[in-house]
Amino acid sequence: MPSIILGGFEISLIRESVYWWDGGAFFGVVPKTLWSRKIESDELNRIPAGFNCYLIRTGEHTILVETGGGDKPDARYRQRARMAPQTPPMPEVIARHGYDPEAVDIVINSHLHWDHCGGNTILTGNGARAAFPRARYFASRGEWEHAHERLARDAVSYIDTNYDPLVDSGQMTLVDGDCQVAPGVWMRRAPGHNRDMMVITAASGGKVFCFLADLVPTAAHVQPTWVTAFDLFPVETIETKNTWLAEAAEGEWVCGFAHDTEMAFAHIVVNPKTRFSAVPL
């Protein structure tokens, strides 16, 4: 999996695994005649989606952004999503990528949908335990409160064993809005997908990496109006995308997407026809 050096930071894509989900759901009101030019679907109209996590090594800290889908989905769900029968624990995934999982001292979740924080914990006969016992975990308080509202629209996206044991033990810090979790590394609120989703920026030596989370789940979604059907506030997603992608283009940021299976790192460039496009590094 690819890595880049950005100022004094090393940033690596860690793809936990891949699932396949309905292409129509991923592209909302965009017709298949258009999105099928960007991503090929299988016979059940599903497209591949990576569980993309990024490891940021700052010299002082080893920061894991997202933890994948984890071990909670049952056999039926795995079959529906064309997932492997089992997902290895996140520390094992990191070791397979050539990094020391013991070094992870900070874990950040952009939001608490199961496909972003599933590897936070590992199920045991005695309940769920932290996958990274010595790490401090960070998530948004508003998102955690929303998860517990159990609204009909999105309750299915939340599995409490991915975060509640960490909140109960004090290992997870719930942040109120924008927060610097380590020197140069920020979680910043980017509403649209849901109210309190965060994007993660890491700046060093005048260069910026930005994990766009589900604001831009794949490179095809850089076109601001291409919004997933999952988004609770699609109109706000478009506004938030316009703001963030303009900044990314202007600052020549390196960006990462939550679910793209092809493009690990990309620059955002202004495109007169679609407003923005993604150029792989």
Ligand SMILES: [Zn+2]
């Ligand atoms: Zn997602």
